[in-house]
């Protein structure tokens with residue numbers, strides 16, 4: 263009788279996450295930011311969050327555990343990683359969305375609820391890069407990010423209309439405390 267095989271990458275993924283978290287902590291230290299319990303918690307929660315959260319999203323999630331934490335602490339922690347190229351940052355209109363996934367990938371964005379889903383992708387093919395180089399008179403491609411717009415499975419099923427996301431995000435912004 264053969265035992266069900268475990269996903270071969272489970273251990274690797276855990277090790278990857280560990281070393282990514284460690285690299286992020288080192289980067290914060292290098293940026294002159296103190297490794298406070300708050301910053302360590304921000305990093306840990308961010309590493310496990312595939313939803314491409316805004317700083318406000320993480321601030322609200324962590325506020326219960328750290329009542330004295332400021333929004334600025336969350337923002338500058340995430341920004342320190344993104345500005346060093348150690349995490350991704352997405353601008354879809356509205357507040358920046360931060361992305362812990364540093365593997366090459368594209369995004370599918372739901373125009374109704376704003377959900378962002380990662381799609382694994384291959385690095386830019388050399389033929390594609392040279393086509394761009396020819397078409398632009400010498401542009402050197404470093405990476406490619408595609409964004410697919412539409413409706414996530416849940417919204418498609420519930421009959422939501424595209425365009426609801428900007429309205430509900432605008433409502434959230436009005437309700438959020440200003441900083």
Ligand SMILES: [Zn+2]
Nearest residue numbers: 372375414417
């Ligand atoms: Zn949706």
Ligand SMILES: [Zn+2]
Nearest residue numbers: 361363369380
């Ligand atoms: Zn992503």
